[in-house]
Structures are given as structure tokens and as C-alpha cells.
Amino acid sequence: MASTGYTTMRTPIANKGLAFTEEQRQQLGLRGLLPAAVTSTEFETERAMAAIRRKPSPIEKYIFMQNMQNTNEDVYYRMLIEHTSELMPIVYTPTVGQGCQEFSHIYAQHPRGLFISVNDIGHVAEILDNWPEKDIRAICFTDGERILGLGDQGANGMGIPVGKLSLYTACAGVPPQMCLPVVLDCGTNNEEYLADPFYIGLRQKRVRGEKFEQLVEEFMNAAKAKYGDNVLLQFEDFGNSTAFNLLRKFQKTHCTFNDDIQGTASVVLGGLLAAVPLSGKKISEQTFLFLGAGEAGTGIADLIAQAIAQETGKTVEESRKQIWLVDSRGLIVESRKESLQHHKLLFAHDAPACPDLLSAIDQIKPTALIGVCTIAKAFSKEVCQKMCENNERPIIFALSNPTSKAECTAEEAYTFTDGKCIFASGSPFDPVVYNGKRFVPGQGNNSYVFPGIGLGIVAAGITHVDDEVMIIAAKTLASLTTPVNLETG
Known part of the structure; x- marks a missing residue:
């Protein structure tokens, strides 16, 4: 002993x-x-x-x-x-992305969270009992299917919940012993990991459908039963095909939010509100164009619509008409409704089809361009210059993580727009000097809001999280912007 x-x-x-x-x-x-x-x-x-x-x-x-x-x-x-x-x-980002990719090769052999697999269905409550801390207030959990912009990382995705909950403590003061990272291991479709002898997760193709839903539901209910109605259950990096359905299913019955859909939306809305003095236009006076229509894109778009509705008194449905999305097949319009996924339908407006981003900018003439497509260099020189044709100070947010997936770099954005753009990125970029002026790029990373949101939920003991929480967080974040922040870009 x-x-x-x-x-x-x-x-x-x-x-x-x-x-x-x-x-x-x-x-x-x-x-x-x-x-x-x-x-x-x-x-x-x-x-x-x-x-x-x-x-x-x-x-x-x-x-x-x-x-x-x-x-x-x-x-x-x-x-x-x-x-x-x-x-x-x-x-956290961007290095945690590489940490996940190499997780099985740098695995520390130390329990830093719970790994619950589809083979554990029927035993989830017992597994929660194995965790030594009994007063858990915040759980961040993933199935590893869509880690950052890196795709399916399987059990290697544990790096994300561990990193996020570390920031709950460091940035918001939530005691670390009250935080629990979890991976729901349903397999992986990443062929590289399936062939890797050191891979730590289930060595099988990803399980979907009824068995997947059974595992998630058993986990949600077991956590609520063990830790109470107000234990925070934060969905993290689930795939587009499941994230929206799971949020809709559990939002009214559990204390939960999806950071990729709602947390990212909150920080981006905060950035847009902070940019109002620079752009000279209120949120309700902007026209938004998104490149990318997954979890992040539609989540941000819907929260912006709610903010416009609050500002103007219009309905959310009417407010959505100022927001357009481009996916891999071009501009999302009404004529494409039959083939669209459910989460895109709300933004399928009546307009001519556009096959690509450039033609969409020509047609929509957006004041703000927001990238959430995980395609590096998607905001080309031509795209950025096109944004300047209709705007004195175009808003360009290249939000995809990690840095290697960003739609453009800060230096490219400032150079392509001759220093005119209001820029933010998902991962940090160094300051840029252009034409003798020093620009400090904004970082539209959800790490600016999710620790505070988590603390508020835990401290208040609330049992349900609605979108109003995210709007309050966005307004609070925007209020912290200083004149120096605005002066440097």
C-alpha cells in the first residue's frame, strides 16, 4: 500500500x-x-x-x-x-486541435474525465459512480464527430472537454473538482485512427441511429439523476446531423446548451455589437452573408435574427430576411428547399440562385461576411475587395478553427481591403502593421463567453438555458470593448 x-x-x-x-x-x-x-x-x-x-x-x-x-x-x-x-x-484553440489529433500518441495514462462507449449502454449510472468527485456542477461532453474544423476525432476528442473545463476554472472561477469532461465513444469514421494501433477509442465505424440516441439519452438522464436538475450539460462538437436534434430534444428538459451552436453565436453577436461604432450601422441596419451553414453558421444567424427582432420590434421570421447563407452548393434560396437539411430551411429566402460566394456577394451586397466553413483561403483577395465595393468599413469575420482552417489570415484581410475591414478570427493572429498603422485582430472565439455563461448557470442554479442568456452574454461582452480596442481595429 x-x-x-x-x-x-x-x-x-x-x-x-x-x-x-x-x-x-x-x-x-x-x-x-x-x-x-x-x-x-x-x-x-x-x-x-x-x-x-x-x-x-x-x-x-x-x-x-x-x-x-x-x-x-x-x-x-x-x-x-x-x-x-x-x-x-x-x-485551447488552436493547439488543442493538434492535441486531439495526437491524443492517442500522447495519452497521459491519467484519468482526466470519463470515457463512456456504446458498449456501456445500461451501465452509464454505474460509470458516473466511478468518478471520485460527487458534487459535479458542470459537464462538457462530446462524441468527437466534429472536433473544431478537423472532422471526426473519435475518442481523441477528449482534449476539447478537458480544455474547455480548464477555462471554466481559469477564466470564471468554477472549482475544477466540480467539472467533469466526458467522451461518448460511438466509434469513428476516421480511417487513419481505425488503422492506428495506438488509437485509444472503439475501433469500429461510428454508430448512429437508435443505439446512438439511446446512449445520449441514458447519459443525460443518469447525469441529471445523480447530480441534480441544475447540473450543466454542455454539448460539444457533435456532428451537424445530430447536434440540432439533440439540442431541441433536451433543451426544455435538462440544463443544457450547445456551445458550437449557441456559445459561438453569442460571442460573434458580441463582436458585431462591438463593431457598431466602427461600421456606423446598427445590427438591424446590416445585411449578413455566411459562408458555411452548419452548426456554427445557423446558430449565429438565428441569434442575430433574435437580436434584430429585439432592436426593431420585428418578428424573428422577418429579421431572418437580412441574413443569407452560402453552403457547398451556393446561396441557400427557396428553390433549393426540397434538398435542404432542416436547420437551413429558415434561411432559404426567395431570390435567384448563386453558385458561389462571389456571385452571392454581388447579388446580396452584404455589409458583413462571416466565415464558418473550415476552408482555408476561402476569403480570397477578390472576395475581400468585393466586400469593399459596397462598404466603407466591411465586417469580415474568419471564424473557422484551428488557424489552419481560417478563411483568411488577419494580414490577408487587412492587406486585401487596404486596412478598411473590421476583422475578427476564431483563433488568435498576431498584430498586423499595414501602411504604418498597427491593427490588433479581434478574436471571435467562444472562450470569451462560455466560461462566464457556465459560471452564471452554476451560480444561479438554473435548470434551463434559453437564448436570452446568450444575448445577455453578447451584450455584456460588447460592453467591455474599450476605445483602444476600437482604435486598433
Whole structure:
């Protein structure tokens, strides 16, 4: 049997490393298990920051942070809290994308969440009992089908719930022991992973239909029964074919939201509201064109429609007429209704068909162009310049994650528009100097809202999450924009 001291050092939430005092070392049986030096958590954080800054690549830094989280949570969260701008791109987008792709090869052999597979149907409640913490307030869970813009990552998608819940703690103060990351492993259609001998998930094609729905429903109900009606269940990176249906099914019966549909919508609406002083037009005076019509695109579009309705008194249905979507087959219009997925139908307006983005810009003459298509370079020089033909300050948001999937870079956007555009991206870009002016790109990443939304839900103990919560979060985010932010782009 391991000694009490040894067990303490192997427990991330209890371990303080060299920050244990002499008295604590005596009481906990730590003498001899640690070097003689007695420091402090502050000093150990400095040591850890010095070490991570020596790492040669983002993925090496990601692995370092993963190991720190698994050994000393005090230092891990202090690092994140004190160096958020430096480390958020490591524990979250864009580096977490590579972390997921390599998850099976860097797997830390330490339980950092629950893996529940379709083979566990009928035993989900027992699996929840296996988790050592009993007072869980926030659960982030994924089936790994649509991780960022990287597609089906299967069980490797665990990196996303772990990263998101880390930000619940670092950015909003939700105690880490109250957060639970979960993967619902239904297999994967990623042939590379199915052929990978090191892959940690179910080695089978993705299960869909009744069995998939049975697993999700059993999990939702078991979590609610165990942790209470107000436990937050955050859907994360489910595929387009299931995400909307699952949200509709559980939104009225469970405390839940889908971050890709609603959280992303909230932060983008916040960015658009913040851009009003620069564009000179209210939300209700804008015309929006989306490239991409999946979870993120239609989620953002619908929240914008609700905001327009609030601002003008128009119906949401009428407000949607200012919002247009382009998918892989061109502009979504009424004549395509027979072949459209359900979530696209609300934005199928009466207009001539357009085969591509450029012709859609010509026809619609949007004031705001929003990219959520995960196609790099989709916002070409021609596209960006076309936006300038009808707008003095066009809004261009290239929101796809990770950075490799962004529709354009910040430098391209500012260069192509001669510094005129109001730009934001999903993943961070460095500041750009163009024609002697320094631009600091905005980041339209849902990490700016989901920790606060999560804290509000947990603190208030609410049992249902409606879209009004997302609009309030967007307005609050926009109100934090400073004159300096506006001046630099």
C-alpha cells in the first residue's frame, strides 16, 4: 500500500510539490519524498513558466500543460490565470486541435474525465459512480464527430472537454473538482485512427441511429439523476446531423446548451455589437452573408435574427430576411428547399440562385461576411475587395478553427481591403502593421463567453438555458470593448 504522503503527491488537487511547508511535510508523511528546498506556489509557478517557455513547439507546450494538470492543479491553474493570453492558445484553440489529433500518441495514462462507449449502454449510472468527485456542477461532453474544423476525432476528442473545463476554472472561477469532461465513444469514421494501433477509442465505424440516441439519452438522464436538475450539460462538437436534434430534444428538459451552436453565436453577436461604432450601422441596419451553414453558421444567424427582432420590434421570421447563407452548393434560396437539411430551411429566402460566394456577394451586397466553413483561403483577395465595393468599413469575420482552417489570415484581410475591414478570427493572429498603422485582430472565439455563461448557470442554479442568456452574454461582452480596442481595429 502507498503511504499517505505518496498518495498525496500523486493526487493533482492535493499536491503542492515543493510548496509544502516543513510542518505539512511532517504531518502528511512527505519527508524524504521531496527535495529539501521549501518554496511557494508562486515560485513553483515561475519555475513552470520558465520550463514551458523553453519548449520548442506549441504541441510540446500542450503536453507540458497536460502533465502539469495531472500532477499539480494549484500550479496549473495559477499558470493559466496569471498568463491567460500566453497559455490559452496552448490549452485551447488552436493547439488543442493538434492535441486531439495526437491524443492517442500522447495519452497521459491519467484519468482526466470519463470515457463512456456504446458498449456501456445500461451501465452509464454505474460509470458516473466511478468518478471520485460527487458534487459535479458542470459537464462538457462530446462524441468527437466534429472536433473544431478537423472532422471526426473519435475518442481523441477528449482534449476539447478537458480544455474547455480548464477555462471554466481559469477564466470564471468554477472549482475544477466540480467539472467533469466526458467522451461518448460511438466509434469513428476516421480511417487513419481505425488503422492506428495506438488509437485509444472503439475501433469500429461510428454508430448512429437508435443505439446512438439511446446512449445520449441514458447519459443525460443518469447525469441529471445523480447530480441534480441544475447540473450543466454542455454539448460539444457533435456532428451537424445530430447536434440540432439533440439540442431541441433536451433543451426544455435538462440544463443544457450547445456551445458550437449557441456559445459561438453569442460571442460573434458580441463582436458585431462591438463593431457598431466602427461600421456606423446598427445590427438591424446590416445585411449578413455566411459562408458555411452548419452548426456554427445557423446558430449565429438565428441569434442575430433574435437580436434584430429585439432592436426593431420585428418578428424573428422577418429579421431572418437580412441574413443569407452560402453552403457547398451556393446561396441557400427557396428553390433549393426540397434538398435542404432542416436547420437551413429558415434561411432559404426567395431570390435567384448563386453558385458561389462571389456571385452571392454581388447579388446580396452584404455589409458583413462571416466565415464558418473550415476552408482555408476561402476569403480570397477578390472576395475581400468585393466586400469593399459596397462598404466603407466591411465586417469580415474568419471564424473557422484551428488557424489552419481560417478563411483568411488577419494580414490577408487587412492587406486585401487596404486596412478598411473590421476583422475578427476564431483563433488568435498576431498584430498586423499595414501602411504604418498597427491593427490588433479581434478574436471571435467562444472562450470569451462560455466560461462566464457556465459560471452564471452554476451560480444561479438554473435548470434551463434559453437564448436570452446568450444575448445577455453578447451584450455584456460588447460592453467591455474599450476605445483602444476600437482604435486598433
